[in-house]
Amino acid sequence: MxxxxxxxxxxxxxxxxxxxxxxxxxxxxxxxxxxxxxxxxxxxxxxxxxxxxxxxxxxxxxxxxxxxxxxxxxxxxxxxxxxxxxxxxxxxxxxxxxxxxxxxxxxxxxxxxxxxxxxxxxxxxxxxxxxxxxxxxxxxxxxxxxxxxxxxxxxxxxxxxxxxxxxxxxxxxxxxxxxxxxxxxxxxxxxxxxSPEPTVTADPPRSLAEAVGAPLSEFFGRPQALAFLAVIVLYKLGDAFASSLQTAFLLGGMGFSATEVGSVKGMGIAATLLGALIGGLMMTKRPLVHSLLAFGVLQALSNLGFVLLALVGKSTVMLLAAVVIENLTGGMGTAAFVALVMSLCDPRYTATQFALLSSLEALGRVFAGRPSADLVEAVGWAQFFFWTFIIALPGLWVVWRLRARLPAAQGEALALHQTA
Missing domain, CATH: 1.20.1250.20 (MFS general substrate transporter like domains)
Incomplete structure (x- = not known):
């Protein structure tokens, strides 16, 4: 060598x-x-x-x-x-x-x-x-x-x-x-x-006013910027709804003990770490958009495990399977999502754009609780988790519609920087 x-x-x-x-x-x-x-x-x-x-x-x-x-x-x-x-x-x-x-x-x-x-x-x-x-x-x-x-x-x-x-x-x-x-x-x-120096460098904004306004004007000046935002908001939304009342479902809805739920949740954390690692390794060999679609589908399908658990009734085996699969696929989806957010940031304004985009994604987790509770009261647990699967589909649809644009997102940001 x-x-x-x-x-x-x-x-x-x-x-x-x-x-x-x-x-x-x-x-x-x-x-x-x-x-x-x-x-x-x-x-x-x-x-x-x-x-x-x-x-x-x-x-x-x-x-x-x-x-x-x-x-x-x-x-x-x-x-x-x-x-x-x-x-x-x-x-x-x-x-x-x-x-x-x-x-x-x-x-x-x-x-x-x-x-x-x-x-x-x-x-x-x-x-x-x-x-x-x-x-x-x-x-x-x-x-x-x-x-x-x-x-x-x-x-x-x-x-x-x-x-x-x-x-x-x-x-x-x-x-x-x-x-x-x-x-x-x-x-x-x-x-x-x-730590090594960043491989992509850019001159910082020339003023605080530019640092505040330029990241927004740069992002919204891109073709299909609103569609990119839709992906950010919708991609993990089904996951956010499914997890918002998961503990209440397992304890109150299914009657599992706190010890049982705690033990399985611990396994779920391990599954999340494993899923993120598996997803990250797979992404070194495949395009970003392929990973977003594949992991997003798995993420959505995993919510159906809780539908089966609600229909089958109290079953430790089903509990373990539902939680582990949901966390495994969620970890894979998270790896793809973070890579997506990184690809959308202009090097001049990385800190501001990343903070804004990640805050938009967090809206689903913050506000999913109350609508989830209302939905459970209206349709019951089994149908609620089926609806979380449905809620995940628009995000996948937007990714599919943007499949020719997402791989070029980082290139566009760099090109805009180089011609600015």
Missing amino acids: TAPASRLGFLLQQRLAVMLPLGFASGLPLALTAGTLQAWLTAEGVELKTIGLFTLVGLPYTLKFLWAPVIDRIVPPWLGRRRGWMVATQLCVAIALVLMAVTNPRLQPERLAALALLVAFLSASLDIVFDAYRTETLEPRERGLGAAIWVNGYRLALLVAGAGSFLLADWIGWSMTYLTMAAIMAAGLSAVIV
């Missing part, structure tokens, strides 16, 4: 290898400001109404597109436009976790809430720059696999910050647990330092 070819192979491996620790750093703060924080507050005897207010600290994750233009516009004086922001925000998350660790929840709940909100804001900012870095670093044929590796790192972090923190807190207490998580977050800076 020649020296250039050897270096190319190393860069390919390095680009993919860093996705795991970076995904881990992206996921670690989430549980520490959500379920794990609630457990700490409960253990300290904080009243339930106060704990309920703490759920609002997750708001920055849904509003991160508002300050994404700042991250596109400003270039730190160290390590470049993306890696510089990664170092700054990750270090600040670690420091804020230390401040949370030394705050007494009973005596200073307001201070702890403010610090938790700060961690969520910094973590959401870290997600913005991570998404931009991943998009600009991975080659198109690597994006599915890179997204899968990222998801695996993210899910692993959720386990460490969730179940891992619970076990650790019984041993060393909650304050020391949060200090430990801060140390892990700080140690993750080494992954940023060794």
Whole structure:
């Protein structure tokens, strides 16, 4: 192997290898400001109404597109436009976790809430720059696999910050647990330092006004931009409806115990990771649009497993099959969807466009709960899950209609940049 070819192979491996620790750093703060924080507050005897207010600290994750233009516009004086922001925000998350660790929840709940909100804001900012870095670093044929590796790192972090923190807190207490998580977050800076520079670079916006307005005008100036948005909103919509009341269905509708559901859900997480990895590997050998269609069909069909479960009745075997298949295909669909979002971003405005597009996809998960409950009351569980299959079909139809355009989406974005 020649020296250039050897270096190319190393860069390919390095680009993919860093996705795991970076995904881990992206996921670690989430549980520490959500379920794990609630457990700490409960253990300290904080009243339930106060704990309920703490759920609002997750708001920055849904509003991160508002300050994404700042991250596109400003270039730190160290390590470049993306890696510089990664170092700054990750270090600040670690420091804020230390401040949370030394705050007494009973005596200073307001201070702890403010610090938790700060961690969520910094973590959401870290997600913005991570998404931009991943998009600009991975080659198109690597994006599915890179997204899968990222998801695996993210899910692993959720386990460490969730179940891992619970076990650790019984041993060393909650304050020391949060200090430990801060140390892990700080140690993750080494992954940023060794991360390669993005392979696709572009000059940042010349002003904040350009950073805010240009990403929108650039995207909507593309042919069939509205159709691309339809794919973003609709592709995972059936999945969002099916998962919105899944736990209520299994516990209340089918009468499974919490232990049974919890055990199967654990297997479902493993199936999601496996599905993302399988999907990512398959995407290295096939075009993006083929993966979107194939995985989308499997994703939609998997919802019918819950129809069978509702018709068959309480069956542990059917429960396991339905949950595992749904999570396996969902992981494959997620790998394809993330690759799609990356392909639609212009290199000049990656942070802003990725944040906007991912926020649009999240609308389904946020607002599916109430319509799902109304539908269950109207038609029952079996027909509800059949309708989630129907709801998934428009997204597949739009992908099919755009099958000649989606593979060219990244090329169009690059071409527009080069001619701008």
